Amino acid sequence: MSPVDGLHRESALGLARLLAEGRTSSEEATRHCLARAERVDRELGAFLALDPEGALAAARASDARRRAGEARGPLDGVPLALKDNLVCAGLATTAGSRILEGWRPPYDATAVARLRAAGAVLLGKLNLDEFAMGSSTESSAYRVCRNPWDLARVPGGSSGGAAAAVAAELCAGALGTDTGGSIRQPASLCGVVGLKPSYGRVSRYGLIAFASSLDQIGPLARTTADCALLLEAIAGHDPRDATSLEAPAGGYLEACARGRAEGPRGLRVGVPREYFVAGIDPEVEAAVRGAIAALAAEGAELVELSLPHTRFAVAAYYLICTAEASSNLARYDGVRYGLRVSPEAAGAGGELEAMSAASRGRGFGPEVKRRIMLGTFALSAGYYDAYYARAQRARTLIRRDFEAAFARCDVIATPTSPIPAFALGEKQGDPLQMYLADIYTISCNLAGLPGISLPCGLSAGGLPIGLQLLAAPLDEPQLLRAAAAYEALSPATGLRPPLASAEGAA
Numbered sequence: 107m108s109p110v111d112g113l114h115r116e117s118a119l120g121l122a123r124l125l126a127e128g129r130t131s132s133e134e135a136t137r138h139c140l141a142r143a144e145r146v147d148r149e150l151g152a153f154l155a156l157d158p159e160g161a162l163a164a165a166r167a168s169d170a171r172r173r174a175g176e177a178r179g180p181l182d183g184v185p186l187a188l189k190d191n192l193v194c195a196g197l198a199t200t201a202g203s204r205i206l207e208g209w210r211p212p213y214d215a216t217a218v219a220r221l222r223a224a225g226a227v228l229l230g231k232l233n234l235d236e237f238a239m240g241s242s243t244e245s246s247a248y249r250v251c252r253n254p255w256d257l258a259r260v261p262g263g264s265s266g267g268a269a270a271a272v273a274a275e276l277c278a279g280a281l282g283t284d285t286g287g288s289i290r291q292p293a294s295l296c297g298v299v300g301l302k303p304s305y306g307r308v309s310r311y312g313l314i315a316f317a318s319s320l321d322q323i324g325p326l327a328r329t330t331a332d333c334a335l336l337l338e339a340i341a342g343h344d345p346r347d348a349t350s351l352e353a354p355a356g357g358y359l360e361a362c363a364r365g366r367a368e369g370p371r372g373l374r375v376g377v378p379r380e381y382f383v384a385g386i387d388p389e390v391e392a393a394v395r396g397a398i399a400a401l402a403a404e405g406a407e408l409v410e411l412s413l414p415h416t417r418f419a420v421a422a423y424y425l426i427c428t429a430e431a432s433s434n435l436a437r438y439d440g441v442r443y444g445l446r447v448s449p450e451a452a453g454a455g456g457e458l459e460a461m462s463a464a465s466r467g468r469g470f471g472p473e474v475k476r477r478i479m480l481g482t483f484a485l486s487a488g489y490y491d492a493y494y495a496r497a498q499r500a501r502t503l504i505r506r507d508f509e510a511a512f513a514r515c516d517v518i519a520t521p522t523s524p525i526p527a528f529a530l531g532e533k534q535g536d537p538l539q540m541y542l543a544d545i546y547t548i549s550c551n552l553a554g555l556p557g558i559s560l561p562c563g564l565s566a567g568g569l570p571i572g573l574q575l576l577a578a579p580l581d582e583p584q585l586l587r588a589a590a591a592y593e594a595l596s597p598a599t600g601l602r603p604p605l606a607s608a609e610g611a612a
């Protein structure tokens with residue numbers, strides 16, 4: 107019997123195996139994903155755009171390579187999707203903003219080009235908070251994105267579309283971006299695995315910039331090994347990104363295999379006191395403490411830690427990210443972008459529409475405006491030392507806390523989000539409440555560390571809870587080894603959201 111009916115349930119590595127064994131084709135898998143996405147996503151809102159023609163052409167090319175004995179590796183023919191702040195030649199890229207509506211970039215982001223080179227099929231572009239600013243995907247200018255575990259709740263953000271699409275089994279994996287938690291927090295809220303690589307590990311070329319000293323591209327998938335597989339494809343030096351590191355990349359799948367085979371025996375797991383304090387949901391605390399106890403029961407050594415400057419993280423992050431955003435977003439002035447060429451005018455010589463999108467009031471949404479104003483203020487003469495310079499000093503102290511901690515442990519274990527998925531609309535009117543959703547994830551970006559979130563339990567209400575693991579810069583192998591070891595023990599491994607299990611085959 108053809109395995110086609112269950113194709114959406116397969117992990118990326120599972121699909122790779124079926125493809126290698128000739129039990130399905132990339133075209134069959136791609137059609138299956140597209141049909142499911144067409145149907146399920148009407149309600150879910152994970153995609154901003156599907157690209158059926160491009161995806162099917164890539165799938166057929168992959169099948170032809172395989173027939174010729176020239177398959178490029180495990181990702182060849184596997185359907186994936188991209189957060190819509192990653193530029194992709196010929197595909198509209200919006201960053202969730204009206205100001206970029208209709209823009210078709212002429213080039214691929216390096217991470218996207220590397221996925222294509224590995225033979226991956228790109229299904230389309232995923233929903234996000236405008237310019238990746240937010241924790242709920244509610245600031246997308248285009249459509250509401252829902253959580254597949256409970257459609258009345260948010261998927262998290264800003265890579266909410268990526269987490270929702272992976273959880274609902276509309277694609278085998280996705281690329282998201284993480285500036286202060288935007289891969290890990292939605293992964294946690296949607297019950298999938300999300301990996302933020304070390305700063306500089308993955309090229310940012312072609313990522314629409316939010317805060318350049320914090321942004322990283324990384325994978326979301328249903329297993330740790332799938333995240334490792336995607337990271338193998340996208341990691342490594344790129345001369346087009348001056349902040350990309352030259353250090354050799356790779357060994358990620360091997361690290362997962364080792365974690366699965368050896369378990370957490372001998373792993374030194376740091377448990378920072380500052381991450382288990384008032385405000386954390388008791389069910390989240392119980393699930394994360396349970397995960398840490400499970401690691402200890404299998405031979406991990408627990409190391410009690412203090413990261414004393416954690417209390418400055420939210421303030422430092424929101425000063426630095428808004429300052430950088432105010433500078434990065436200055437290019438969207440309504441002159442260079444947000445202008446439209448009407449098809450007739452374009453035919454007649456490329457005249458621009460007289461009014462820009464911005465001047466029609468279709469520019470930035472309220473969160474983006476708020477951040478540009480905050481960042482401009484923080485950088486202004488007379489205030490620079492009081493705000494931006496002090497935030498940078500706090501950032502150094504936070505980084506040093508981690509340096510001291512990693513002298514004593516291999517990974518640090520914490521909750522990813524203080525609460526499970528919240529209701530749509532619940533925090534939208536209160537930016538400060540929304541900013542606190544990142545309290546456990548932002549220090550990792552400030553210090554440039556790699557971090558991963560993976561499912562560690564469900565709340566009584568049936569919502570996923572995530573465990574966050576952090577490692578020293580460039581120590582993705584140790585991080586993945588620990589994550590794979592925990593994944594093999596986790597009570598949440600293999601749980602599927604009601605939306606995916608209720609849905610039949612396409």
Ligand code: GLN
Nearest residue numbers: 238239240285286287288
């Ligand atoms: N939620 C955080 C913010 O709003 C992080 C966003 C991100 O990681 N892109 O800035």
